[in-house]
Amino acid sequence: MGDTAALLFSVLMDTLGYWWVMIPTIFLGLIVGGIPGFSAANTIIILMPLTLAMDLQMGLVFMVTLYCAARMGAGIPAILVNIPGTAGAAATPLDGYPMTKQGRGQQALSISFVSSAIGGLLTTIIALAAMPLLARVGFYMHAVEMIVVMLFGISLIASIAAQDMIKGLIAGFLGLMIGSIGTDVVYATPRGTMGFLELYDGVPLIPALVGLFAVSEAFIIIEKKVILSKKGQEAMENPSWAATFEGVREALVRWKHIVWTSIIGLVIGVIPGAGASIASFVAYQQSRTFSKTPEKYGTGHIEGLIAPESANNGVTSGTLVPLLVLGIPGGATAAIMLVVMQYHGVSFGPSLFQRQPEVGYGMFMAMAVSYLLMMLTIIPLSRYMSRVTTVPTIYLAPMIISFTLVGAFVPREYMFDMYLALAFGVLGYIARRTGYHVAAILIGVILGPLLETYFLRALKKSEGDITVLFSSTIGNILWVALVVSLILPAVFDRRRKRKELVTP
Amino acid sequence: MKIDPDRPPRHLGGELIIPALAVVFTLYFFSTIWNSPWTAQVSAFSLGGVLLLLCVIFFAKALGMVAKGEGSLTFGNVVTYEDLRTGRLGLIVTTVGYCWLIDDLGFTLATFLFLWLSMLVLSRFRGVGRVTLTSAIMALGGWAIFIWAFDTRFPRGWFEATMEAVLKNG
Known part of the structure; x- marks a missing residue:
């Protein structure tokens, strides 16, 4: 115990010594996270020669910091201009953007930064302490259990649909159908591709995200001079530090909410392939389910912003657990880290913490230190970042379109993806103008192919027996939890209405 | 009824x-x-x-x-007079043009032209000087960050090729 403590202290000191690498990397991460198409994974690949030239510890510090900062950065445009930087931040604008329109963008940014940093820091500590236990989560999560986890995310469509049930469900199921485009996972039969070879791998997420959120939003915002409401403009006329501190305080008083939603992110992050988008949707849905004021979600509710932000940062530490303990990367960025670490001769598995403990603990320490540094460096910037919302839309809309459309091109380098983003933009524009929720369509596009993959895997294993979905203990517990989480809001709602009748 | x-x-x-x-x-x-x-x-x-x-x-x-x-059975919530007044139709046309031209002109030039034209359309051709300056700064800034500094494989045209040659040969 004493040896481990001494080792951790020594690793902490070494990591702090790299502050000069971490601070510029934080700003780089915020930029690449904020622009759709420029994920941390892409940036690490672009800077791979630089990373390989660094010594192992510096390279790890650089990659981990970039990873965390990009995750946090993705929330900034989601809050300020309704454009999530990555799919992991797709649930953030549901409540973040309405806050901005009310002139509370500065508070929203502070809330997002605090919940991201605390959520990330806390889950890093939990992951460090409970690594052997968490690593086993991946072993217990098979196709059936994953189907139920996906359904937790998809059930958010039902929440979104609450205002107009049929339209919400049509949007969600259309998204699921669009997500089914591509070759089937068993025989590679092309389905719904309209003859485009570029769609054989399925609908790429970034063009869908860019089109549904950014392009359609740009076509909408030009109706006003600035994106803020009149009240919002008045609030933004005299930005002050008080608004930043108000946001920090509002997040801190909801520390319990940060804790449990970030743990949802950690557990989902541990499951290889699950990722931040599922975690943020599940966390948002669960937050709404157990809220005393579910009707406020979607109107600029603080808990609705905290849940996805702390969950998607909880995922960052979760993805490192299977990487370090089992050598299985939990996501794209973790896979690239694996390549860099293997280049430096690092061997993964339980022996890593015996042979090279400074590497295993060093990654978590780098994550913890980067979250602390981010809190100190980014929160003061929220006052200035929120000024973006005062830029006239005649400048803002064309900038959004040009940079996000090129962002759609970057991941695969197909011109086709720019046209695809434009097509999604038109779909998103029609959806917004006619009362269909673009987030419901996006949830379908993200989760549709994953759900199909796990569904087929379960059916193949059981030779087509559908009852396999209820064949595992953990799966059945999750089914019960899913049903309870769908029924509870109605029960709470009825109880609340009864109370209102009793005490008018 | x-x-x-x-x-x-x-x-x-x-x-x-x-x-x-x-x-x-x-x-x-x-x-x-x-x-x-x-x-x-x-x-x-x-x-x-x-x-x-x-x-x-x-x-x-x-x-x-x-x-x-x-x-x-009308379409008043999708197509309105506002589309003309706000310049939305013009913005859609310039966006399609941007996607079409970027492969030939390259990122910097196409972005400059798109920003310049669409900002002018949206501002009803007022403030030409400011619009030109903003478009130039944004396009050149994008080139400097994404192509020159990060060497991302953005669509490239004669501007990018010329700048590459200039920077290589000092």
């Missing part, structure tokens, strides 16, 4: 666009998997079946509303 003057009729024509697209797309999707193995069909048929059912319910509901005078 009396129409409530406080609640204007809904433009159901616009609201039916997405369900109509969904029906067309789902039927097309079914046609591509009709003779496929069951693994390619099972998910799409179940999801598509639910989607078709939802669309049929919505069509029936919309027709009912039209019959009661609560809605009309």
Whole structure:
């Protein structure tokens, strides 16, 4: 115990010594996270020669910091201009953007930064302490259990649909159908591709995200001079530090909410392939389910912003657990880290913490230190970042379109993806103008192919027996939890209405 | 049937666009998997079946509303005079042009032209100097960050090629 403590202290000191690498990397991460198409994974690949030239510890510090900062950065445009930087931040604008329109963008940014940093820091500590236990989560999560986890995310469509049930469900199921485009996972039969070879791998997420959120939003915002409401403009006329501190305080008083939603992110992050988008949707849905004021979600509710932000940062530490303990990367960025670490001769598995403990603990320490540094460096910037919302839309809309459309091109380098983003933009524009929720369509596009993959895997294993979905203990517990989480809001709602009748 | 003057009729024509697209797309999707193995069909048929059912319910509901005078089959919520007044149609045209030209002109030049033209359209051709300066700064800034500094594989044209040659040869 004493040896481990001494080792951790020594690793902490070494990591702090790299502050000069971490601070510029934080700003780089915020930029690449904020622009759709420029994920941390892409940036690490672009800077791979630089990373390989660094010594192992510096390279790890650089990659981990970039990873965390990009995750946090993705929330900034989601809050300020309704454009999530990555799919992991797709649930953030549901409540973040309405806050901005009310002139509370500065508070929203502070809330997002605090919940991201605390959520990330806390889950890093939990992951460090409970690594052997968490690593086993991946072993217990098979196709059936994953189907139920996906359904937790998809059930958010039902929440979104609450205002107009049929339209919400049509949007969600259309998204699921669009997500089914591509070759089937068993025989590679092309389905719904309209003859485009570029769609054989399925609908790429970034063009869908860019089109549904950014392009359609740009076509909408030009109706006003600035994106803020009149009240919002008045609030933004005299930005002050008080608004930043108000946001920090509002997040801190909801520390319990940060804790449990970030743990949802950690557990989902541990499951290889699950990722931040599922975690943020599940966390948002669960937050709404157990809220005393579910009707406020979607109107600029603080808990609705905290849940996805702390969950998607909880995922960052979760993805490192299977990487370090089992050598299985939990996501794209973790896979690239694996390549860099293997280049430096690092061997993964339980022996890593015996042979090279400074590497295993060093990654978590780098994550913890980067979250602390981010809190100190980014929160003061929220006052200035929120000024973006005062830029006239005649400048803002064309900038959004040009940079996000090129962002759609970057991941695969197909011109086709720019046209695809434009097509999604038109779909998103029609959806917004006619009362269909673009987030419901996006949830379908993200989760549709994953759900199909796990569904087929379960059916193949059981030779087509559908009852396999209820064949595992953990799966059945999750089914019960899913049903309870769908029924509870109605029960709470009825109880609340009864109370209102009793005490008018 | 009396129409409530406080609640204007809904433009159901616009609201039916997405369900109509969904029906067309789902039927097309079914046609591509009709003779496929069951693994390619099972998910799409179940999801598509639910989607078709939802669309049929919505069509029936919309027709009912039209019959009661609560809605009309118009598109006033999608296409309006505002599209011309705000320059939205112009922005759509310049955006399509941007996608079309960027492969030939390269990122920097195409972005400058797109920003310049669309900002002018949206500002009704006022403040030409400011618009030109903003467009130039944004396009050159994008080139400096994404192409010069990070060497990302953005679409490249003669500007990028010229700058590369200039920077290489000092």
